[in-house]
Amino acid sequence: MATDIRYLTVREWEAILGEQVRRARIARDLDQVGLAELANVSVGALSNLERGKGSSLRTLISVLRPLQRTDWIESLAPPVGVSPMQLLLSKQKSPRPRLRASRKREPKPAR
Numbered sequence: 001m002a003t004d005i006r007y008l009t010v011r012e013w014e015a016i017l018g019e020q021v022r023r024a025r026i027a028r029d030l031d032q033v034g035l036a037e038l039a040n041v042s043v044g045a046l047s048n049l050e051r052g053k054g055s056s057l058r059t060l061i062s063v064l065r066p067l068q069r070t071d072w073i074e075s076l077a078p079p080v081g082v083s084p085m086q087l088l089l090s091k092q093k094s095p096r097p098r099l100r101a102s103r104k105r106e107p108k109p110a111r
Helices: 008-029 032-039 043-051 057-064 070-076 084-091
Strands: none
Touching: 008 043, 008 057, 032 043, 032 057, 043 057, 057 070
16 A cells, blocks of 8 residues: 655655665666765765755755756746736735724813
8 A cells, every 4th residue: 555645754755755866876877975976965965865864955956966867856846837817916006904993082081
């Protein structure tokens, strides 16, 4: 039975992504040292990424480029289209905020 990806934890996603990076590296016949040099990252950073032990987006992008897998990044951030109507509505002035009516104060009785 397949796991529903909507319920994976961040750690599980890190492990899956790290495993995919490791497989892509091996498929290109690279060792960690070679890929780290091509990506201009430390071997430790690459190792952490592959083991799912946390990594920065910068490291991920740097590693995916020499693996020729930037399509992964593109699938994470597809172009967002905006309809002409949404553009028009966003340019319209926002309505003026409602003002509260002032309360009339009754004069204080004289002493």
